[in-house]
Amino acid sequence: xxxxxxxxxxxxxxxxxxxxxxxxxxxxxxxxxxxxxxxxxxxxxxxxxxxxxxxxxxxxxxxxxxxxxxxxxxxxxxxxxxxxxxxxxxxxxxxxxxxxxxxxxxxxxxxxxxxxxxxxxxxxxxxxxxxxxxxxxxxxxxxx
Numbered sequence: 708x709x710x711x712x713x714x715x716x717x718x719x720x721x722x723x724x725x726x727x728x729x730x731x732x733x734x735x736x737x738x739x740x741x742x743x744x745x746x747x748x749x750x751x752x753x754x755x756x757x758x759x760x761x762x763x764x765x766x767x768x769x770x771x772x773x774x775x776x777x778x779x780x781x782x783x784x785x786x787x788x789x790x791x792x793x794x795x796x797x798x799x800x801x802x803x804x805x806x807x808x809x810x811x812x813x814x815x816x817x818x819x820x821x822x823x824x825x826x827x828x829x830x831x832x833x834x835x836x837x838x839x840x841x842x843x844x845x846x847x848x849x850x851x
Contacts, residue, residue, distance in 0.1 A: 709767070710760060715755055723754070730843060792817035824848050 711721045720740040720792060727733050736842075744751040762776050762786045775787035796815040800806050821842055828838045 711751075712755060712758055712762070715752075718751070721751060721754070730845065732843070787819040792820070796820070821849075 708721060708723070710719045710782060720738055720743070722736055722738050725732070725735045725737065725821045728735060739751040739754045746752070756762050761776060764776050764778055765772060773786050776784055777787055779793075793816045796817065796819050797812045798814045806812055808848050811814075824842055825838055828841070834843075835847075835850070838844075839847065841847065
């Protein structure tokens with residue numbers, strides 16, 4: 708990844724190994740590929756932005772923490788947690804859909820991102836196998 712960060716315009720794909728994951732698939736290898744036709748779907752560039760933020764906040768030599776980090780209002784660098792995503796999703800839902808009811812807002816969580824991604828991919832005509840693989844569902848519960 709270091710080479711890719713230093714030569715980003717020359718690299719068209721890179722491999723990442725996920726040492727630890729919540730779903731138990733530790734050591735998973737995934738390739739990120741540049742999308743030259745649609746910059747919004749350029750998974751390699753998105754990964755590089757995440758790595759840039761990590762290097763800026765944690766340093767290039769720090770390798771013992773997750774890539775998903777941010778700086779809080781007090782200046783501390785923290786890991787992005789599912790609670791952080793949940794609060795953000797609920798805040799966005801309240802603004803975008805004008806929801807103020809706490810019970811209704813409680814339906815929004817970090818899981819909402821995966822469910823929304825499933826719906827979008829299905830509506831775009833992707834196969835069930837593709838959706839399950841790309842969104843890393845171990846079972847077929849995504850169909851629910």
